[in-house]
Amino acid sequence: MALLRVENLSVTYHSNSGPLPVIERLSIKMDGGEILGIVGESGSGKSMLALAIMGLLSPKMTMRADYVNLDGEDLMKMDPAERSVYVASKAAIIFQESQSSLNPCFTIGSQLDETLALHQGGSRKYRKTRALELLDSVGILDPELLLKLYPHQVSGGMSQRAAIAIALACKPKLLIADEPTTALDVTIQAQILELLVNLSQAEEAGLMLITHDFALLSENTDRIGVIYSGLLMEHAATQNILKAPKHPYTKALLDSIPQLGDRHKKGSRLFALEGHIPPMSELPVGCRLGPRCPKAEKYCVKEQELITIENHGKVRCHLAQQPEKNDHKTLSGAQK
Amino acid sequence: MIRLFVRQMLMLLTSLMILTFITFGITRFFPQESLNHISSTSSQSNLLNEYIFYLEQIFNGNWGISQAHGTEVLDEFLTFFPATIELSVAALLFALIVGVPLGIFAAQNKNTWQDKFIVSTTLVGYSMPIFWWGMLLVLLFSLSWGLTPVASRLGFEYDILPVTGFMLIDTLLSDQPYAFEAFYDALHHLILPAIVLGTVPLAIFTRITRSSMIRVLRSDYIRTAKAKGLSQMRIIWVHALRNAMLPILTIVGLQISVLITGTLITETIFSWPGVGKWLLEAVHRRDYVTLHAGLLAIASIVVIINMLVEVLSFYANPKLRHKR
Ligand SMILES: Nc1ncnc2c1ncn2[C@@H]1O[C@H](COP(=O)(O)OP(=O)(O)OP(=O)(O)O)[C@@H](O)[C@H]1O
Numbered sequence: 001m002a003l004l005r006v007e008n009l010s011v012t013y014h015s016n017s018g019p020l021p022v023i024e025r026l027s028i029k030m031d032g033g034e035i036l037g038i039v040g041e042s043g044s045g046k047s048m049l050a051l052a053i054m055g056l057l058s059p060k061m062t063m064r065a066d067y068v069n070l071d072g073e074d075l076m077k078m079d080p081a082e083r084s085v086y087v088a089s090k091a092a093i094i095f096q097e098s099q100s101s102l103n104p105c106f107t108i109g110s111q112l113d114e115t116l117a118l119h120q121g122g123s124r125k126y127r128k129t130r131a132l133e134l135l136d137s138v139g140i141l142d143p144e145l146l147l148k149l150y151p152h153q154v155s156g157g158m159s160q161r162a163a164i165a166i167a168l169a170c171k172p173k174l175l176i177a178d179e180p181t182t183a184l185d186v187t188i189q190a191q192i193l194e195l196l197v198n199l200s201q202a203e204e205a206g207l208m209l210i211t212h213d214f215a216l217l218s219e220n221t222d223r224i225g226v227i228y229s230g231l232l233m234e235h236a237a238t239q240n241i242l243k244a245p246k247h248p249y250t251k252a253l254l255d256s257i258p259q260l261g262d263r264h265k266k267g268s269r270l271f272a273l274e275g276h277i278p279p280m281s282e283l284p285v286g287c288r289l290g291p292r293c294p295k296a297e298k299y300c301v302k303e304q305e306l307i308t309i310e311n312h313g314k315v316r317c318h319l320a321q322q323p324e325k326n327d328h329k330t331l332s333g334a335q336k
Numbered sequence: 337m338i339r340l341f342v343r344q345m346l347m348l349l350t351s352l353m354i355l356t357f358i359t360f361g362i363t364r365f366f367p368q369e370s371l372n373h374i375s376s377t378s379s380q381s382n383l384l385n386e387y388i389f390y391l392e393q394i395f396n397g398n399w400g401i402s403q404a405h406g407t408e409v410l411d412e413f414l415t416f417f418p419a420t421i422e423l424s425v426a427a428l429l430f431a432l433i434v435g436v437p438l439g440i441f442a443a444q445n446k447n448t449w450q451d452k453f454i455v456s457t458t459l460v461g462y463s464m465p466i467f468w469w470g471m472l473l474v475l476l477f478s479l480s481w482g483l484t485p486v487a488s489r490l491g492f493e494y495d496i497l498p499v500t501g502f503m504l505i506d507t508l509l510s511d512q513p514y515a516f517e518a519f520y521d522a523l524h525h526l527i528l529p530a531i532v533l534g535t536v537p538l539a540i541f542t543r544i545t546r547s548s549m550i551r552v553l554r555s556d557y558i559r560t561a562k563a564k565g566l567s568q569m570r571i572i573w574v575h576a577l578r579n580a581m582l583p584i585l586t587i588v589g590l591q592i593s594v595l596i597t598g599t600l601i602t603e604t605i606f607s608w609p610g611v612g613k614w615l616l617e618a619v620h621r622r623d624y625v626t627l628h629a630g631l632l633a634i635a636s637i638v639v640i641i642n643m644l645v646e647v648l649s650f651y652a653n654p655k656l657r658h659k660r
């Protein structure tokens with residue numbers, strides 16, 4: 001049974017000038033122990049997807065979905081209080097800014113103990129042992145000391161480890177990491193990433209790894225979902241995507257990974273596509289990527305649907321169905 | 337930590353020094369007969385010597401003899417002071433106990449009509465002339481509806497021995513058979529003056545709590561607390577309030593001086609036998625000795641309390657406490 005099944009999730013932002021789509025009809029599936037990478041440019045809606053699953057959207061955002069099935073229960077059928085308790089017992093989330101995601105007025109120990117008390121219970125002494133174990137498992141050298149420190153007293157890497165320990169304290173079956181390493185320097189990035197991957201394997205928990213950096217996903221994930229402007233553009237196994245990306249956007253993201261030695265040739269390229277992600281209020285007609293897509297053609301003025309490609313996955317581009325290159329005569333495949 | 341303590345002590349001493357400079361300066365304009373107790377009689381009287389003599393007298397408790405009553409001013413002050421403290425503390429508690437939850441409620445319901453109602457009401461409360469407001473409440477609650485007593489701290493039928501000077505405590509300490517009745521009566525007398533005195537601070541606390549809380553509720557750690565599955569109660573009253581309280585504490589410190597000055601008016605309206613009423617009467621009777629001592633005492637107390645609040649807010653903030 002799947003750990004997480006999200007079907008047709010839409011998130012709407014209710015701005016002063018009317019509702020705007022943040023995420024549209026997005027469906028994903030994750031199994032226990034699986035690592036799913038979610039990738040996309042800044043502003044594509046990755047964080048909103050994570051917050052929507054966790055039920056943490058701000059009041060100005062609303063979500064709809066056919067179902068959001070987490071470990072066998074449909075979250076959409078629960079009332080908010082029930083849902084937050086259920087989700088907290090099954091899933092945990094780690095944010096980019098670990099420092100600010102911990103409460104500055106309480107010690108790391110008390111914030112860890114609070115979660116342990118809520119989800120595992122037991123005596124104070126037992127919880128203390130568990131807390132020390134958890135901190136040890138996230139690679140903290142002096143757990144006793146860390147328990148007594150306040151978040152601002154530790155480094156970014158250290159507080160991110162503490163945040164991971166707190167997230168693990170509820171024994172989550174699903175761990176969502178929203179750009180967990182973006183705020184850290186490179187050597188620590190790799191350590192934290194490795195830690196997350198190892199922990200999710202050890203606990204057989206699903207890991208949703210959200211990032212705008214494709215390079216982080218290629219080695220660590222089982223499957224990848226590519227999001228652009230609130231739409232799932234491509235969703236397939238990691239090796240398929242790496243070997244033969246079908247969507248022009250995925251290709252562009254892959255192209256923007258700096259290769260070894262690349263820097264000398266072209267200078268560090270940031271992103272292969274010109275322009276910016278469109279603001280929610282000014283979405284282009286037809287394919288979302290249209291204005292920026294190097295392969296765009298007449299047909300792209302039609303709204304694109306996700307199509308299933310044999311032996312690959314799902315792609316939101318009519319070109320994906322064509323056997324080779326752009327053949328202007330065989331457009332029928334892109335029909336709904 | 338020691339550095340903070342030393343710094344605060346130095347600040348306190350400086351403030352008190354400046355304060356005594358000012359009061360010492362003022363006494364130069366007082367009629368001579370009111371200054372006998374603090375004027376140096378030594379032959380070589382330069383300004384510095386006189387100032388030092390002045391300080392000595394003040395510190396030794398030689399505050400002079402009241403011109404109006406012929407009693408020791410220090411003794412008078414000590415009898416009136418607890419009544420003022422009792423009233424101020426009650427007003428402060430009223431303002432906090434009502435204002436903080438009200439501010440939290442408004443923050444949680446930001447931009448709803450309830451929030452807008454609270455915000456606009458606090459604006460009215462903030463600019464309320466308390467003399468007029470006090471009169472209005474007396475007129476309604478005491479005179480029209482007979483709900484609360486009009487004046488003083490206790491009904492005449494009770495005879496309570498002053499021990500601490502705090503009526504709520506003294507009534508309970510009393511071994512009279514009506515001790516409890518007297519306690520309720522004292523409470524009854526306290527309610528309206530406390531509300532009148534607490535109105536402006538209430539408005540300020542509500543607004544500060546609201547804005548502080550709105551900022552805190554947007555923060556990442558509140559989102560984390562929600563993700564942990566904590567109850568709404570715990571998120572608001574533990575995680576959010578603990579942070580929101582830091583700016584509130586600073587404002588509380590500032591409001592204490594407002595409260596003390598407010599007692600001047602409130603005590604007069606309610607014939608509350610406190611320092612405020614005492615000083616106002618001293619003004620009427622041109623009792624310079626009392627006025628001088630009272631002002632100096634009140635101002636010093638405000639300075640000291642402000643320092644205490646500052647130290648307290650320092651300790652309440654882990655970011656400051658564990659610097660470096
Ligand atoms: N509080 C908010 N109010 C209004 N719009 C918002 C808010 N938060 C996010 N958005 C919008 O929602 C869209 C998706 O944002 P989201 O934070 O999910 O992007 P992201 O993919 O996580 O980007 P990043 O890599 O910068 O974290 C963006 O267009 C953003 O402008």
Ligand code: SF4
Pocket residue numbers: 247248249287288289290291293294295296297299300304316317318319
């Ligand atoms: S549908 Fe057209 S514009 Fe959209 S990604 Fe495919 S080729 Fe590009």
Ligand SMILES: [Mg+2]
Pocket residue numbers: 046047048178179
């Ligand atoms: Mg994000």
